Amino acid sequence: MRILYHLPLSPFSRKVRLALTEKRIPFELRVERVWERRPEFLAMNPACTVPVLVEENGLVLAESYAICEYLDEAYPDVPLFGRTLSERAEVRRLLGWFDNHFGQQVYRNLLWERHMKRQLGHGNPDGAAIRAGYANLKTHMEVIGWLAERRTWLAGPHLSLADFAAAAHLSALDYANDIDWSLNTAARDWYSRVKSRPSFRTLLVDRVTGMEPPAHYADLDF
Template sequence: MNRLFHFPLSPFCRKVRLVLAEKKIEVELIEERYWEQSQEFLRRNPGGKVPVMRLDGRVMSESQAICEYLDEKYPEPPLLPRTPEGRYEVRRLCAWFDDKFHHEVTSKLLYERVNKKVMGLGYPDSKNVKFGAQKIKYHLDYMGWLLDQRRWLAGDAMTLADFAAAAHLSALDYISDVDWNRNANVKDWYAKIKSRPAFRPLLADQVPGFPPPAHYADLDF
């Protein structure tokens, strides 16, 4: 059976879920308490991280590698451009969100506010929260600048770069940490991607002890 071992608010898992849903690949979702580092989980991925996907008898880890594998094996609809230049830009932006944005924003807001409590690691560090709240403004402005020149983040077509960005922002939106009024381009972009059928399972996520805000699943904000 095809399975995805995931954690609901993990942006890396959400990116893979978006790709699977967009390509209409059915998998069973298994919520994984990856921080407990069980032997069974470590056998699936010695790196001890989610997502881990079992598809067609193969076990795979690392979200970017999984997403590119899925795009190559199931090419419709395409999420990577055909040109080397286009693929470079998508990969650059995926790295931007999964590395820089994650380090400066997601880990400082989501992980402090939610993950620490779920994992039993204590209370949020106010310095980290303040840092993340300041840095997200820069990233939203950068996205707005990109969208001033393009229909989607990496060009004129929706790509994996949009899913990478939306995965992080949707997880942060679950805890009301995105100021959607800061940039109209970004808000319009998110409304477009949020309205896609592939996004609906994410909008149905619930984390015990952390109810989402009313606007989270509202396609019109």
Template structure:
């Protein structure tokens, strides 16, 4: 069986977990706190980052590499799209959330509301949190724009763009960084994601000492 080294609020771990569940790939979860820099974990991935997927001598690191591996080796439930154009658009949007959303929103919230509070035992910087909130609102505007033209983020079918976006948004939402009012298309889409049995286990998890807002796992927000 595959063994997935993950962290509860790592959006890249969540992306892999959601996609593997959709594809029906069974795996064992191993909790990793990357900031502890364990030698055994760093030997698996010299970057020292989650997620890492392992089966015997095979080690896959980086969420994009992991999911590309399963797209290439599993025929069932393709998530990239049926045409070269659809696959290019999916990859563009995955990169948007992995790089732009994470850099402008997720990393800031994780640093201030998770790492400072639970690891450093310090107080968050309100200015940085407000900055993340403003930038999150612009990203929700962009999601609204996409969904006014498409059934799903990448086009007509649910796929990896939706999985990546939901993974990043769920972490930001857990940390109280999203204001859903005024974003009806995004809210309706995310409610549909939250109702999926393959996504519900992620919403059920909690980080000790850091509870999410009351609406976090509710379908009606």
């Protein structure tokens, strides 16, 4: 069986899970506590990060972008990188935006600082970083809303990995009740459409020990 090593609130793991499920590729999930730095896992990915995908033939793939590009080339029946050259370029641009800018400016400043830093023994939360995270979130919600108002999906006329990258980040933050959905109606409506897809169901039933999501987290109508 194909195995995906992941962490439940890792947006990069969530993005790969969505891609696999959208393409109807069967896989088994295994939680990998990367802070334990298991020698067996380090042998697969010396960076000691998730996600890591192990194919049925033993092929090991690390880093979410590389995994998703591999999946789109190996299983092209449901294309997620776009269908034209211009659309594919826009998907890649937005993947960079969400995985890099959003990840550093919002996800790390909120989920890491508020919920994970102290738990993993890295000191107390940084109040300035948390305030910056909320301010940056407002800007990113405006970007998502602007795209959602002008396009069927974020990168153009077709659902793509750009939607899954953005939704993966937002869903992890939403689990921690860190999103004010009144910030942007268009962004909320777009997220509701992505959240309602069958591929999203396994994410919505995830639970993290000692951390319960808000009531609206799994509600498709908020």
